Amino acid sequence: xxxxxxxxxxxxxxxxxxxxxxxxxxxxxxxxxxxxxxxxxxxxxxxxxxxxxxxxxxxxxxxxxxxxxxxxxxxxxxxxxxxxxxxxxxxxxxxxxxxxxxxxxxxxxxxxxxxxxxxxxxxxxxxxxxxxxxxxxxxxxxxxxxxxxxxxxxxxxxxxxxxxxxxxxxxxxxxxxxxxxxxxxxxxxxxxxxxxxxxxxxxxxxxxxxxxxxxxxxxxxxxxxxxxxxxxxxxxxxxxxxxxxxxxxxxxxxxxxxxxxxxxxxxxxxxxxxxxxxxxxxx
Amino acid sequence: xxxxxxxxxxxxxxxxxxxxxxxxxxxxxxxxxxxxxxxxxxxxxxxxxxxxxxxxxxxxxxxxxxxxxxxxxxxxxxxxxxxxxxxxxxxxxxxxxxxxxxxxxxxxxxxxxxxxxxxxxxxxxxxxxxxxxxxxxxxxxxxxxxxxxxxxxxxxxxxxxxxxxxxxxxxxxxxxxxxxxxxxxxxxxxxxxxxxxxxxxxxxxxxxxxxxxxxxxxxxxxxxxxxxxxxxxxxxxxxxxxxxxxxxxxxxxxxxxxxxxxxxxxxxxxxxxxxxxxxxxxxxxxxxxxxxxxxxxxxxxxxxxxxxxxxxxxxxxxxxxxxxxxxxxxxxxxxxxxxxxxxxxxxxxxxxxxxxxxxxxxxxxxxxxxxxxxxxxxxxxxxxxxxxxxxxxxxxxxxxxxxxxxxxxxxxxxxxxxxxxxxxxxxxxxxxxxxxxxxx
Numbered sequence: 001x002x003x004x005x006x007x008x009x010x011x012x013x014x015x016x017x018x019x020x021x022x023x024x025x026x027x028x029x030x031x032x033x034x035x036x037x038x039x040x041x042x043x044x045x046x047x048x049x050x051x052x053x054x055x056x057x058x059x060x061x062x063x064x065x066x067x068x069x070x071x072x073x074x075x076x077x078x079x080x081x082x083x084x085x086x087x088x089x090x091x092x093x094x095x096x097x098x099x100x101x102x103x104x105x106x107x108x109x110x111x112x113x114x115x116x117x118x119x120x121x122x123x124x125x126x127x128x129x130x131x132x133x134x135x136x137x138x139x140x141x142x143x144x145x146x147x148x149x150x151x152x153x154x155x156x157x158x159x160x161x162x163x164x165x166x167x168x169x170x171x172x173x174x175x176x177x178x179x180x181x182x183x184x185x186x187x188x189x190x191x192x193x194x195x196x197x198x199x200x201x202x203x204x205x206x207x208x209x210x211x212x213x214x215x216x217x218x219x220x221x222x223x224x225x226x227x228x229x230x231x232x233x234x235x236x237x238x239x240x241x242x243x244x245x246x247x248x249x250x251x252x253x254x255x256x257x258x259x260x261x262x263x264x265x266x267x268x269x270x271x272x273x274x275x276x277x278x279x280x281x282x283x
Numbered sequence: 284x285x286x287x288x289x290x291x292x293x294x295x296x297x298x299x300x301x302x303x304x305x306x307x308x309x310x311x312x313x314x315x316x317x318x319x320x321x322x323x324x325x326x327x328x329x330x331x332x333x334x335x336x337x338x339x340x341x342x343x344x345x346x347x348x349x350x351x352x353x354x355x356x357x358x359x360x361x362x363x364x365x366x367x368x369x370x371x372x373x374x375x376x377x378x379x380x381x382x383x384x385x386x387x388x389x390x391x392x393x394x395x396x397x398x399x400x401x402x403x404x405x406x407x408x409x410x411x412x413x414x415x416x417x418x419x420x421x422x423x424x425x426x427x428x429x430x431x432x433x434x435x436x437x438x439x440x441x442x443x444x445x446x447x448x449x450x451x452x453x454x455x456x457x458x459x460x461x462x463x464x465x466x467x468x469x470x471x472x473x474x475x476x477x478x479x480x481x482x483x484x485x486x487x488x489x490x491x492x493x494x495x496x497x498x499x500x501x502x503x504x505x506x507x508x509x510x511x512x513x514x515x516x517x518x519x520x521x522x523x524x525x526x527x528x529x530x531x532x533x534x535x536x537x538x539x540x541x542x543x544x545x546x547x548x549x550x551x552x553x554x555x556x557x558x559x560x561x562x563x564x565x566x567x568x569x570x571x572x573x574x575x576x577x578x579x580x581x582x583x584x585x586x587x588x589x590x591x592x593x594x595x596x597x598x599x600x601x602x603x604x605x606x607x608x609x610x611x612x613x614x615x616x617x618x619x620x621x622x623x624x625x626x627x628x629x630x631x632x633x634x635x636x637x638x639x640x641x642x643x644x645x646x647x648x649x650x651x652x653x654x655x656x657x658x659x660x661x662x663x664x665x666x667x668x669x670x671x672x673x674x675x676x677x678x679x680x681x682x683x684x685x686x687x688x689x690x691x692x693x694x695x696x697x698x699x700x701x702x703x704x705x706x707x708x709x710x711x712x713x714x715x716x717x718x719x720x721x722x723x
Contacts, residue, residue, distance in 0.1 A: 045582045049557035062581070070335050071366075130380045137383065221370055222377050225328065225363045237366035238335030242392075242494070243572055245553045246336045248581060 034258065041251040048247045063252035070246065071238035072227055073253050077260070080232040083145050084213035087152035091160055091209045092202055094153070099164030100190055104176070114165075121158035128155075129222060136223055143225045151219050156209040163208070167201025168194065214261075232257050325622045327360045327386050332371035334364040338572050342639045350629050358622045368393070379404070386614055386623035387630075390607035392684055396430075396438050399612065406611040409436045411624050418628055421636075421649040426605040429680075439631040440608035440648035442639060445672050446498060446570045446681065447595040447602075449577075454482050454565040455592070463594035467503065470597045474542045477565050485538055486555040486564035487547040489698035492683060492691035495555045496535060496547075496698065498568035498602070501682035503531035506598025515679035519687050521723060523715040532701065532708035539702035548702050560587065568596075571665045574644045593668040601672045604680035605648040640665075687722045690715055 043056040141147030217233040239250035333339040430438035458480040464470035474484040511527030559567040560583040577588040611623040636647035644662040700706035
């Protein structure tokens with residue numbers, strides 16, 4: 001027994017036990033969906049539909065073999081990585097510039113412009129489908145990763161602008177003034193002084209944009225037709241149709257799709273968490 | 284000043300980008316459209332949901348391969364996978380809105396033909412069909428009705444929708460039932476017998492338009508008498524407030540409350556199918572495309588196929604109507620339109636219907652198509668069903684095929700309310716009528 005435990009009073013011991021119970025519940029809630037998906041990938045269709053939370057009767061890799069045969073999941077996975085990463089980087093970079101201008105500069109119609117851009121947050125996705133399809137087709141970017149990257153960069157515009165403008169507003173002006181006094185220009189001040197200070201906001205905007213890009217389905221469906229540009233969410237539709245289904249293969253495909261993401265997060269979790277909490281500067 | 288100019292330039296760039304993205308206009312473009320020409324070969328881009336686990340996927344793949352071989356150097360079909368039926372419909376609707384439809388569209392059970400006709404983008408196939416006696420011979424009277432509007436043929440079917448129900452012979456035997464019911468009174472008695480024996484009589488669903496449950500409802504309407512039969516014959520009816528429909532949904536309420544599994548409420552087709560395939564329910568209404576599942580060991584046990592019997596509905600009724608077929612859309616390039624017509628002709632030929640029959644167990648759209656020995660060997664249950672169906676005296680299309688597309692969602696939303704008793708059958712039918720009237 002831990003010697004520290006003996007030094008605790010009865011009340012403290014109860015609190016300690018309750019704390020661990022709470023933490024255990026949190027861990028179960030977090031892990032259960034992933035564990036359930038992985039477990040389901042070893043079950044038969046009948047087992048999945050009849051007893052969703054039961055254990056598989058046998059461990060077979062058939063689902064994984066079928067998943068790779070039915071859907072080009074690995075190709076789509078790579079496409080997703082490219083599209084989501086590039087679109088997120090472009091979104092955060094361009095929106096940081098725009099947000100900095102909105103946060104710091106004074107010019108006519110600034111508020112009206114900001115309102116206009118922010119209002120695009122409330123435009124429903126379905127209302128954008130036709131115009132975006134026409135524009136992307138007109139630009140000759142249909143069925144290309146570039147087309148998807150441009151659309152995803154723009155789709156996350158309002159949210160990133162909102163986050164980043166707030167971040168830049170929270171950074172003290174004295175930092176920029178010191179940079180100007182030391183002879184730095186507008187662009188250099190933005191890149192070398194403001195961007196590092198806004199690391200927290202940039203990380204938040206990037207995480208949100210990346211998740212949206214990674215999960216986006218509708219535009220990927222409408223704007224692509226071949227295998228070269230299609231992304232991961234589309235691959236999961238290969239496993240169900242109106243009168244046919246293969247849930248085992250679908251859960252195997254989901255497992256193949258999420259395990260790399262979980263591995264990347266597990267490896268880089270310290271950096272991700274620290275970037276989310278960094279940049280809190282107070283005047 | 285420099286700072287202000289940079290600020291203005293950046294803001295202007297953002298606004299221009301935003302506005303160019305939102306700008307619509309009605310002008311359509313052919314760039315990046317569904318075709319491309321490589322030398323003298325015309326390429327037909329063919330988006331289809333018949334891919335992945337869809338049972339028709341191997342059929343479509345085989346037909347494309349055969350078409351490309353037969354028309355090598357002249358025409359080539361390039362298949363575009365659009366996995367998921369609903370995704371396909373959504374994509375076609377967007378392309379319909381932007382005037383960028385692919386040359387060939389499969390109407391399936393989604394009534395896409397009428398949506399396309401409303402935009403005047405469908406090629407009239409009448410002269411092509413009239414000029415080809417072999418093709419014309421494949422059109423039965425019912426097929427003509429399904430694929431024609433105002434006396435003009437706009438589409439061509441390859442598949443028939445011949446639907447009855449399947450039953451588990453072992454479970455029937457356990458309940459002391461010798462044969463499927465021939466009247467509805469007998470059917471309800473059999474449900475009671477099964478229930479008394481501790482067996483769930485029916486596999487039903489309510490989500491995703493409630494296909495299985497709707498089949499029982501339609502069968503009861505069609506066999507209720509002249510009024511119900513005439514109602515089932517209507518295309519896009521707007522008045523569901525008639526006695527046969529109200530009575531049928533009163534019975535559906537009874538089925539959902541007393542004779543089905545718990546997961547039917549909110550359950551999809553997959554749940555209903557699994558309940559039948561796992562022997563948890565004794566009957567399921569569905570088409571012959573399900574026969575392949577009876578011997579699919581990822582879904583059921585190895586000997587399940589031997590336990591399944593097939594029947595037509597009580598009242599000597601069977602759903603019998605060709606599924607709305609392929610149609611050609613208007614293109615700027617007449618050569619591409621010609622290629623698309625050739626593709627439709629090939630995909631709906633007697634040979635194509637036989638391929639679907641042998642590979643998928645799909646009932647041919649035309650009664651003149653021979654049931655081959657291979658099909659008989661592959662799908663003995665289908666042959667048994669075709670024999671039974673021949674004796675059916677009442678035939679109509681199914682309820683979902685004739686209702687306006689917006690009602691499919693209403694059915695899914697309101698059936699659980701009907702099952703729980705929060706809604707009566709009369710209120711359910713009134714809601715259907717109200718929603719149907721919105722299409723007028």
